[in-house]
Amino acid sequence: MIGMEKPVLAVLCGDDQARELAESPAVQGIESSAVVRYTGEAGLADALRDADVLFVYDFLSRAVPDAWHAANKLRWLHIASAGVDPVMFPGMRDSDVVLTNSRGVFDDSIAEYVLGVILTFAKDLHGSLDLQRESRWQHRESERIAGREVLVVGTGPIGRAIARMLTAVGMTVSGAGRRARENDPDFGTVHASAVLTDHLPAYDYVVAVAPLTGQTKGMFDSAAFAAMKRTARFVNVGRGELVVTADLVGALRAGELAGAALDVFDTEPLPPESPLWTMKNVLVSPHMSGDFTGWRDTLVEVFADNWSRWQTGAPLRNVVDKELGYVPSDR
Amino acid sequence: MIGMEKPVLAVLCGDDQARELAESPAVQGIESSAVVRYTGEAGLADALRDADVLFVYDFLSRAVPDAWHAANKLRWLHIASAGVDPVMFPGMRDSDVVLTNSRGVFDDSIAEYVLGVILTFAKDLHGSLDLQRESRWQHRESERIAGREVLVVGTGPIGRAIARMLTAVGMTVSGAGRRARENDPDFGTVHASAVLTDHLPAYDYVVAVAPLTGQTKGMFDSAAFAAMKRTARFVNVGRGELVVTADLVGALRAGELAGAALDVFDTEPLPPESPLWTMKNVLVSPHMSGDFTGWRDTLVEVFADNWSRWQTGAPLRNVVDKELGYVPSDR
Numbered sequence: 001m002i003g004m005e006k007p008v009l010a011v012l013c014g015d016d017q018a019r020e021l022a023e024s025p026a027v028q029g030i031e032s033s034a035v036v037r038y039t040g041e042a043g044l045a046d047a048l049r050d051a052d053v054l055f056v057y058d059f060l061s062r063a064v065p066d067a068w069h070a071a072n073k074l075r076w077l078h079i080a081s082a083g084v085d086p087v088m089f090p091g092m093r094d095s096d097v098v099l100t101n102s103r104g105v106f107d108d109s110i111a112e113y114v115l116g117v118i119l120t121f122a123k124d125l126h127g128s129l130d131l132q133r134e135s136r137w138q139h140r141e142s143e144r145i146a147g148r149e150v151l152v153v154g155t156g157p158i159g160r161a162i163a164r165m166l167t168a169v170g171m172t173v174s175g176a177g178r179r180a181r182e183n184d185p186d187f188g189t190v191h192a193s194a195v196l197t198d199h200l201p202a203y204d205y206v207v208a209v210a211p212l213t214g215q216t217k218g219m220f221d222s223a224a225f226a227a228m229k230r231t232a233r234f235v236n237v238g239r240g241e242l243v244v245t246a247d248l249v250g251a252l253r254a255g256e257l258a259g260a261a262l263d264v265f266d267t268e269p270l271p272p273e274s275p276l277w278t279m280k281n282v283l284v285s286p287h288m289s290g291d292f293t294g295w296r297d298t299l300v301e302v303f304a305d306n307w308s309r310w311q312t313g314a315p316l317r318n319v320v321d322k323e324l325g326y327v328p329s330d331r
Numbered sequence: 332m333i334g335m336e337k338p339v340l341a342v343l344c345g346d347d348q349a350r351e352l353a354e355s356p357a358v359q360g361i362e363s364s365a366v367v368r369y370t371g372e373a374g375l376a377d378a379l380r381d382a383d384v385l386f387v388y389d390f391l392s393r394a395v396p397d398a399w400h401a402a403n404k405l406r407w408l409h410i411a412s413a414g415v416d417p418v419m420f421p422g423m424r425d426s427d428v429v430l431t432n433s434r435g436v437f438d439d440s441i442a443e444y445v446l447g448v449i450l451t452f453a454k455d456l457h458g459s460l461d462l463q464r465e466s467r468w469q470h471r472e473s474e475r476i477a478g479r480e481v482l483v484v485g486t487g488p489i490g491r492a493i494a495r496m497l498t499a500v501g502m503t504v505s506g507a508g509r510r511a512r513e514n515d516p517d518f519g520t521v522h523a524s525a526v527l528t529d530h531l532p533a534y535d536y537v538v539a540v541a542p543l544t545g546q547t548k549g550m551f552d553s554a555a556f557a558a559m560k561r562t563a564r565f566v567n568v569g570r571g572e573l574v575v576t577a578d579l580v581g582a583l584r585a586g587e588l589a590g591a592a593l594d595v596f597d598t599e600p601l602p603p604e605s606p607l608w609t610m611k612n613v614l615v616s617p618h619m620s621g622d623f624t625g626w627r628d629t630l631v632e633v634f635a636d637n638w639s640r641w642q643t644g645a646p647l648r649n650v651v652d653k654e655l656g657y658v659p660s661d662r
Contacts, residue, residue, distance in 0.1 A: 108501075112476055115500070116450030123447045128616040129460055135608040137600035137617045141624045145443050168499040169446070170439075269468035277466040285459040286468045293472045 008073075009034040009307075010047040012064070013057040021057065024297065026304035033311060045070040053310070055303055056080060056087060060268070065089040071097070076316070078306060080299040082106055082158060082290075083239055084320050085212040092322070099320040102302045103327050106290030107161035110237050113289035114162050114207055115169065117261035118145060120283065121233045146170035151203040153177075153193065153219075154210035154238060156326060158290075160186040162207060171205075178215075193219065200227040205235065212239040213325035220244065225251030233259040237289045240266035249275050252282065263289040339404075340365040340638075341378040343395070344388040352388065355628065357635035364642060376401040384641070386634055387411060387418060391599070396420040402428070407647070409637060411630040413437055413489060413621075414570055415651050416543040423653070430651040433633045434658050437621030438492035441540070441568050444620035445493050446500065448592035449476060449536055451614065452564045477501035482534040484508075484524065484550075485541035485569060487657060489621075491517040493538060502536075509546075524550065531558040536566060543570040544656035551575065556582030564590040568620045571596035580606050583613065594620040 009030065013021060018038040021027045030036065039047035041063035048054065048070040056064065059081035068091045078100045079087055087099065120126055122143040131138050148171050152159045155177035163173045163186040175187030176196055184190050191199045193210070196219065200206065206228060210216045220234070221244040228234070234257055236243060245266050251257055259281035265274075268287055276282050306316050321328050340361065344352060349369040352358045361367065370378035372394035379385065379401040387395065390412035399422045407429045410418055415432050423430070451457055453474040462469050481497050483490045486508035494504045494517040506518030507527055515521050522530045524541070527550065531537065537559060541547045551565070551574040559565070565588055567574060576597055582588055590612035596605075599618055607613050637647050652659050 108477060109473070109475060112450060112500070113454050113473070116447070116454045116456055119443060119447030119450060120456055123444050123620075125447055125451055125456070125614070125616075126460055128614065129457055131617075132608055132615045135603045135605075139617045139619050139622070141622050141626065142440070142444070142619060144440055144623045146439060165500060169443070169496060272466045274466075277463055283456070283459065284463045285456075286462075286470045288470050288473060289454075291470070291472050292475045295472065 006033065006035050007052040007311075008037065008050055009053045009055060010037045010039060010044070010051040011055045011057055012039060012041070012044055012047075012061055015040060017057055020296065021300065024300050026297075026300045030304060030307050034307075048072075048074065052076070053078070053307075057299070057303075059086065062086055065091065068092065071095075076100070076310060078102075078303050080303065082156075083211055084325065085239060085241075088213075088322070088325055098316060099322060100306055100316050100318045101320055101327060102299055103157055103318040105295065105298050105302060107158050108165075109292040109295070110158050110209070110290045111161040111165040113263070114235055114237060115165055117235055117283055118150075118166070118171075118205055118233070121259055121261070122148075126283065147172060148204040149202055150174070150205040150207060151176060151191075151199065152187065152207045152209060153196065154208065155184070155187065155190055156209070156211065156329060158237070159207075159209045162209060163187050174199075174203075177210075197223055197227045200224060200232075201229060203232060204229065205233050208234070208236040208242050209238040210242060211326040212241050217241050218244050220248065222247040222251060225256050228257045230255060230258060232257045233261065235261045237263045240264045240268065245276075249279070252279055259283075261285075263287055337364065337366050338383040338642075339368065339381055340384045340386060341368045341370060341375070341382040342386045342388055343370060343372070343375055343378075343392055346371060348388055351627065352631065355631050357628075357631045361635060361638050365638075379403075379405065383407070384409070384638075388630070388634075390417065393417055396422065399423065402426075407431070407641060409433075409634050411634065413487075414542060415656065416570060416572075419544075419653070419656055429647060430653060431637055431647050431649045432651055432658060433630055434488055434649045436626065436629050436633060438489045439496075440623040440626070441489050441621045442492040442496040444594070445538055445566055445568060446496055448566055448614055449481075449497070449502075449564070452536075452590055452592070453479075457614065478503060479535040480533055481505070481536040481538060482507060482522075482530065483518065483538045483540060484527065485539065486515070486518060486521055487540070487542065487660060489568070490538075490540045493540060494518050505530075505534075508541075528554050528558045531555060531563075532560060534563060535560065536564050539565070539567040539573050540569045541573060542655075542657040543572050548572050549575050551579065553578040553582060556587050559588045561586060561589060563588045564592065566592045568594050571599065576605075576607075580610070583610055590614075592616075594618055 037047040044067035050073050054077045056079040064087050074097050076098045084101050122145045150171050150173045153176040155175045166173050175190040176193045177190050180192040181190045261283040263285045318327050368378040375398035381404050385408045387410040395418050405428050409431045453476045481502050481504045484507040486506045497504050506521040507524045508521050511523040512521045592614040594616045
């Protein structure tokens with residue numbers, strides 16, 4: 001419409017991603033109602049100048065803080081991930097910019113992944129694969145998962161999806177979150193994360209899926225691992241920085257826990273020299289637990305849905321509480 | 332009691348197993364009410380002479396047919412497995428000897444195993460383990476299991492446990508059995524195995540758990556594999572002889588299906604020269620899917636329960652229909 005100024009949308013993405021995005025029907029819909037500026041990390045400050053909205057599609061990028069000085073008109077920032085820690089810095093937190101995330105996209109996929117690594121441990125599927133490489137037939141006994149105790153640390157939607165799936169296959173699940181409570185619909189008992197170590201000795205599996213905040217950073221340290229059963233397995237599908245990696249390596253070496261399945265790391269890609277690659281009973285995967293085929297389309301659709309809400313003045317979905325560092329649960 | 336003759340119980344077991352059994356409280360209970368003859372394969376005929384009951388604890392043994400001529404007084408044979416094919420030969424089938432099995436012990440453990448290998452395929456956990464050996468970080472997209480179609484071939488208690496577990500995690504499950512029917516409580520639709528090939532094109536996962544009988548032997552042949560989706564995975568936790576192994580190898584090489592997880596083989600142990608050991612997208616495990624820690628105690632308890640029934644004249648549990656080759660379902 002003549003005379004009506006279109007909003008400016010900056011999209012932070014890699015070069016390959018810009019092509020993908022431009023081909024997406026959801027983005028083509030947005031392009032009719034916005035001036036869209038695709039940018040890599042180097043051009044981000046220029047793209048942010050006079051932009052109304054920033055869509056962080058490259059959610060692995062750590063470039064937003066350094067370009068933030070140029071965000072003179074920004075009103076809304078959306079990130080294509082569940083964790084918002086890459087854009088949680090003082091300048092952002094103290095601004096009036098509304099922050100939304102992609103809560104919900106990864107929940108069930110990550111839950112399937114967690115169940116997969118738990119069954120890998122219980123049925124020693126990695127042991128079978130090792131023996132298969134040597135064409136060796138060696139019968140072993142395996143563990144049941146039914147009745148085993150699981151603690152899910154993080155009671156957001158991903159943690160809830162994990163709890164529901166593990167409960168459905170007969171495991172006994174509790175949660176750990178900010179507030180202790182009983183009768184939670186997904187967890188039953190939720191322990192307070194502040195006293196996590198008191199509760200860890202009871203569990204066969206401990207699953208980390210908390211958001212990364214000042215409170216949760218490094219919560220899995222030597223004291224936590226020492227408190228776990230020697231037969232326990234630790235699963236991290238949250239953020240690498242929830243863990244003090246050196247403490248985990250030390251605890252595994254000392255036999256203070258029996259194994260770890262790690263999809264996230266404090267440095268990604270995990271450096272080739274990391275001892276985790278070669279440790280027995282450690283399963284390393286490259287930050288992919290939620291990334292089902294079609295996930296990128298779904299991420300764009302989540303943003304496009306919020307875009308149409310923003311245009312009509314409707315309330316945005318998945319608004320992050322910038323004090324807490326995540327979208328507060330209704331529960 | 333003086334003057335009352337104790338029944339003679341022959342127990343076919345390996346040398347190691349005899350020691351295990353003698354230490355089991357359940358067996359110690361039986362020893363007070365029976366003359367127990369532990370025997371390996373070589374002594375089986377001698378042990379069977381004048382025996383009332385044969386407990387085939389070494390269920391991998393194929394020695395019973397050759398010793399059968401000595402079974403002059405046998406009334407009951409119990410086998411410590413779900414599959415009874417090792418003791419289904421004409422002399423046994425035509426006799427009045429009652430046959431019971433260990434139905435029920437392995438059901439849920441095998442169901443967990445099947446879910447584990449399905450998740451291994453869907454999440455490419457074996458691919459992650461291969462990359463981990465090379466310390467290589469390589470992100471991939473993975474598959475969801477929710478909504479994927481599974482055909483469970485075999486509607487006995489193990490197949491039903493598998494169906495319930497896969498349904499609980501959001502998969503869509505049908506069955507195949509002797510009779511086609513609808514509204515089955517665990518499967519919904521059950522197809523007739525006689526026309527299996529007509530139905531195979533619809534499924535993402537095909538799980539073989541049928542008993543080995545004249546009707547089921549070799550049912551998974553080149554026609555069956557050709558009918559499957561090229562993206563389908565085949566899982567065998569039943570018996571190796573359900574499959575024409577050369578046809579499976581050929582179909583995998585031709586890309587007619589995408590993978591196979593095999594816990595049972597027509598020759599066990601799987602010979603070192605088998606191509607299955609080294610084929611991409613084949614997961615080999617050594618006939619262990621049901622063998623949770625404690626399974627041997629449970630197997631002895633199942634026999635001891637039937638032993639006390641037999642002594643009091645109560646109906647035995649898990650009586651095999653020798654025409655069908657398995658315990659008929661109530662359903």
